[in-house]
Amino acid sequence: MLVFGLVILQIILAGEGLYASRPSVHENTIAGSAESALPYSVKLHEKSLPQKDPPFLDKIIIVSGSYNIPDEASKLISYDENIYLFAVVKDARGNHYLGDDGFLPPRLKIGNKKYTITDESLKRWKKELWGPLEINWYRIMPRMIPSHPELEDYEWYSNVFTEGPHEGKFRAFAVIEYEQEPLAQKGWIINPKKEVGTVRFRVEVNYHGRIISSPGQEDPSQPHRMATNDYDKGIKPTLHRISRLSDHKNKLIRYTEALRGVPWCWGTAYKIAGKPDQHQADLANPISIECSDLIISALRAMGNKNLAYTSAPEMARGVYTKPIDERTFRLATLDIFEEWIPKGISFHNGFYYLCGKGKIKIFDLNFKTERDIESPSANYLDIAISKNGKIFLINETKNLEREIEILNLEGEVEKIIRPKVEHTLTLDGQIYTTQRELRPQGIGVDDQGRSIYLLASDSLYIFDLDGNLQEKIRLEKLYDSFVPVGNLCVKENLIYVPVYKKEVLVYNLSGKVVNRAVLPDVAFGLDVDQNRYYLAASSPFRIEIRRLDGTFVGDSEEKLIDQNGEDAVVRIGSSEDYLQVGDLILSGEEGEAISHTLVFYEDTNSNQFLDRFDKLIYAGHDGVMISTVEEKLGSRYFILKRIDRQTVKID
Numbered sequence: 303m304l305v306f307g308l309v310i311l312q313i314i315l316a317g318e319g320l321y322a323s324r325p326s327v328h329e330n331t332i333a334g335s336a337e338s339a340l341p342y343s344v345k346l347h348e349k350s351l352p353q354k355d356p357p358f359l360d361k362i363i364i365v366s367g368s369y370n371i372p373d374e375a376s377k378l379i380s381y382d383e384n385i386y387l388f389a390v391v392k393d394a395r396g397n398h399y400l401g402d403d404g405f406l407p408p409r410l411k412i413g414n415k416k417y418t419i420t421d422e423s424l425k426r427w428k429k430e431l432w433g434p435l436e437i438n439w440y441r442i443m444p445r446m447i448p449s450h451p452e453l454e455d456y457e458w459y460s461n462v463f464t465e466g467p468h469e470g471k472f473r474a475f476a477v478i479e480y481e482q483e484p485l486a487q488k489g490w491i492i493n494p495k496k497e498v499g500t501v502r503f504r505v506e507v508n509y510h511g512r513i514i515s516s517p518g519q520e521d522p523s524q525p526h527r528m529a530t531n532d533y534d535k536g537i538k539p540t541l542h543r544i545s546r547l548s549d550h551k552n553k554l555i556r557y558t559e560a561l562r563g564v565p566w567c568w569g570t571a572y573k574i575a576g577k578p579d580q581h582q583a584d585l586a587n588p589i590s591i592e593c594s595d596l597i598i599s600a601l602r603a604m605g606n607k608n609l610a611y612t613s614a615p616e617m618a619r620g621v622y623t624k625p626i627d628e629r630t631f632r633l634a635t636l637d638i639f640e641e642w643i644p645k646g647i648s649f650h651n652g653f654y655y656l657c658g659k660g661k662i663k664i665f666d667l668n669f670k671t672e673r674d675i676e677s678p679s680a681n682y683l684d685i686a687i688s689k690n691g692k693i694f695l696i697n698e699t700k701n702l703e704r705e706i707e708i709l710n711l712e713g714e715v716e717k718i719i720r721p722k723v724e725h726t727l728t729l730d731g732q733i734y735t736t737q738r739e740l741r742p743q744g745i746g747v748d749d750q751g752r753s754i755y756l757l758a759s760d761s762l763y764i765f766d767l768d769g770n771l772q773e774k775i776r777l778e779k780l781y782d783s784f785v786p787v788g789n790l791c792v793k794e795n796l797i798y799v800p801v802y803k804k805e806v807l808v809y810n811l812s813g814k815v816v817n818r819a820v821l822p823d824v825a826f827g828l829d830v831d832q833n834r835y836y837l838a839a840s841s842p843f844r845i846e847i848r849r850l851d852g853t854f855v856g857d858s859e860e861k862l863i864d865q866n867g868e869d870a871v872v873r874i875g876s877s878e879d880y881l882q883v884g885d886l887i888l889s890g891e892e893g894e895a896i897s898h899t900l901v902f903y904e905d906t907n908s909n910q911f912l913d914r915f916d917k918l919i920y921a922g923h924d925g926v927m928i929s930t931v932e933e934k935l936g937s938r939y940f941i942l943k944r945i946d947r948q949t950v951k952i953d
Contacts, residue, residue, distance in 0.1 A: 356432040357393035362507045362514050364542040365390055365410050373411035376543035378560060378585060378603060385544055387492050389437050389505045391427070391514075401490045402429040436508040437489050441501060442518050442541065444589075445479040446565045446925055450525075452476060458923050459590060462569030475535040476567055477525045478589060482518075499562025499926070500545040500588055502537065517541050535573045536582055536589030545585060552884040554945070554952060555901060557585070557600035558919060562926045564588045570595050572611070578602060581611050593899040596921040597886070598622075605951050618888045618896040618941060622950050626881060626942040630865040631872065633914060633935060638669050638858050639843045646684035646745075646789055647827035647845065649836040650691075654845055656827065656838060657682035657695055662713070668869055669845060669858040675713035684744045684789045684827070688751030692716070696745050696756075704741050706754060708767070719769040721756060744790025746797070755797070757790040762797060762813070775813045789838075793830045800825040806835070819852045854907040860914050860932065865939075872912035872942065874905045881912055881942055884952075889940035896941070903928055 365372040366387045379385055391399045398417050400406050409418040417424035427435060451457050456464040459476040463469050485492065504518035517540040519529045526533045532540060548559035567590030574580040583595035585603040594614045602609050612621050644656040653672060654665040662675040683696040693709040708717040721740040726733060740763060742756035753772065754765045760780040764773040780786055784801040791798040797809040804824055808817035827838025834855065837846040846857040862870040873880045883902055890896040900920040907915055914932035945952050
């Protein structure tokens, strides 16, 4: 904006009698008409007599800028930067024209030369004398997958042999295919859609049926679908390119995402040996990317022009990196239940108690079996444990009756209660009262272990330890809007009821909903302790821990182990010893060398340790990709590295 202001001031001081204005700019609109001024809005009086004969046009050039002097250079811009593209036409006499009114920039730069309205090296097109120009714009993008793969066994681009004795060795530069999309915006100026990544543009002018194009003209007869003058081992830098950073909080990732829209190519290489700015992945003119190239390209664009492109194995050995942790990790899949189905859960004194058919299984905090309490004839539906160490269970007997068993922590039955409620029937004016057995679905217990809470249908029944009904509470919205799963938890005068809409309804002791938490899956067992949900989840059956707002903390399905098979935890944070967003994760297949470079993108659950739900960004078959740890790493081993700030500038 400062540059633009100086331009205006200089012209005013020159006595040209101009006016200028800068209106608000609306994204994705054409910024240019006689009725609406532009950010560059300048009107000048003509000094020389206009040329009456129409110029013979021989060239059209794209220049771009953001409230400054536009030039023909391609741009790497910030996420929020507003960019404008202008069409400049040149005639056979060397005159350059921009716009047919006064509402476009009064000066621009092409090559090393400045063109201005004041010295008439830049002119306005005389539409009233020469007729209008039809100016059309095109967005040029590579096909992410070739329409006709060059290799039978590989559907993506590849510069190398993909199988056989020469696998991985350079074969030839793959032919990258390009597609062109006409833009709705037309005319001398466009304000292209804001999109993270790399986009190239072409403009053409139609004047009296004669079409002139900027570099990048489409040629369907070529395998790359580009004019041969604009293609050499990929698209040439003569096409106007805009690469936009993302708004990610991490600088390396912001630059990495500027390569969105660039296709994957196995064996991406130097077009000119030994010149990093001529590498196919370089953001100076990105053509294709591979895993480690993505990182080096971003780092070079951040100012590290001395960096040469390298490989994942080299980065693993310490080229541009230093270790965060000396261990090697991998995800291990657990099946702690095998074929047994858990139906209820309670967390007590650092142990998980799960009930089901024939037993109660007890696990420690690492999900290792502590012991089982066997009861072969039992079919336990739900479990609760009081603070004084009494286990309360709903047992469905062989006669399909439901009774409450009270056990000590050793599994010895201390009491059995068959809860009953009064049922009133009016017949011929007479009132009859009978006792009927309750068929509870879920069980809870108060902190002192003196009252038993049973969920049946839409109500909560409170019994004492002798089986006497103390109170019945109708729970609002149950079966009206929500169907309960069946289990129950009572903690600190709050009642937690999971429902089939993947939620937990939280009630007070008046039966009113006071809170709700959304879960990704239906919970078939639930307990609450230490501001955590402890869930018996399914598909697959597992123990899952979440915060009270529903965010993930951990589960028993997968865990990290190190190279010795020992349980491992990778902490996430700002400490030098912790994994940080923007750090590198280098992985390989079991028994093979490191082969892939990824960047830690997000602690998805904000739980401050690496788990399968966290996200990684990397170069993959769809270009720049983001996947979860589970999706991308699977059973692969991996190591943790950090860019070495002693040799690489990153902040």
